[in-house]
């Protein structure tokens with residue numbers, strides 16, 4: 557099948573390669589001419605035979621919205637757009653409405669697997685009309701892992717369902733990573749455990765907590781047993797926040813995912829204003845000692 561693919565970064569580049577290995581005709585476009593097969597989005601569209609299918613794989617938010625708008629001008633009735641980035645599901649509903657007015661179909665697809673997807677395949681969660689899903693199935697089949705389709709692919713529901721599912725997947729990812737991370741810190745703090753990497757490695761087989769994330773932690777510890785080449789500073793790109801927001805919207809208790817999200821925020825603080833307030837209050841009511849700020853640390857003083 558022929559596919560236009562917009563965005564050839566870490567994900568899109570490998571997806572083009574996997575699709576080509578499966579025999580698909582992929583025309584890729586990226587602003588970086590070194591990897592692009594087309595000189596512009598218009599050139600990409602011109603290189604495709606109708607009815608066209610174009611997969612978007614650019615950062616969520618403004619870059620995706622802009623690409624959808626441009627494609628809305630360039631594509632024709634009967635064409636299909638698949639949004640494969642990490643968009644918020646509410647953005648998909650707007651994109652679909654905008655394109656539907658022009659007779660252009662829309663699917664949203666949550667894609668999991670990161671840089672490993674080229675070899676392992678990508679877990680896919682799709683939202684949209686069944687007719688469009690069926691039409692793009694050769695592409696989904698090439699991208700998903702080998703094995704039964706239902707173990708690496710889901711048509712989750714209407715437009716938005718794919719990215720809603722991926723959002724929840726990522727919320728779970730936050731919680732799982734946080735649990736492994738806390739276990740790592742506790743093992744490391746212990747006086748009795750002397751070989752932390754070996755313990756974690758031993759968990760890879762037979763245990764209840766074995767998983768791919770655990771395998772990746774073992775991999776990281778193989779090259780840096782104390783993880784001291786890194787700072788404990790963790791970014792987030794939105795999915796965890798949206799998961800917590802949706803948990804609130806649906807009154808679903810999500811204490812683990814929320815705590816994992818907030819742990820990332822805490823990781824970015826050199827010093828915590830909230831904890832300065834706790835120290836100050838403890839000092840106020842109980843006369844408990846405080847650690848004074850040094851001349852270069854923090855802007856506030858806890859007082860005594």
Ligand SMILES: O=C(O)[C@H](O)[C@@H](O)[C@H](O)[C@H](O)COP(=O)(O)O
Pocket residue numbers: 642667668669670726729791792793794795796
């Ligand atoms: O399933 C995946 O392949 C990952 O979840 C992938 O989508 C990406 O690495 C995360 O979006 C990172 O998310 P944070 O930046 O929020 O950790």
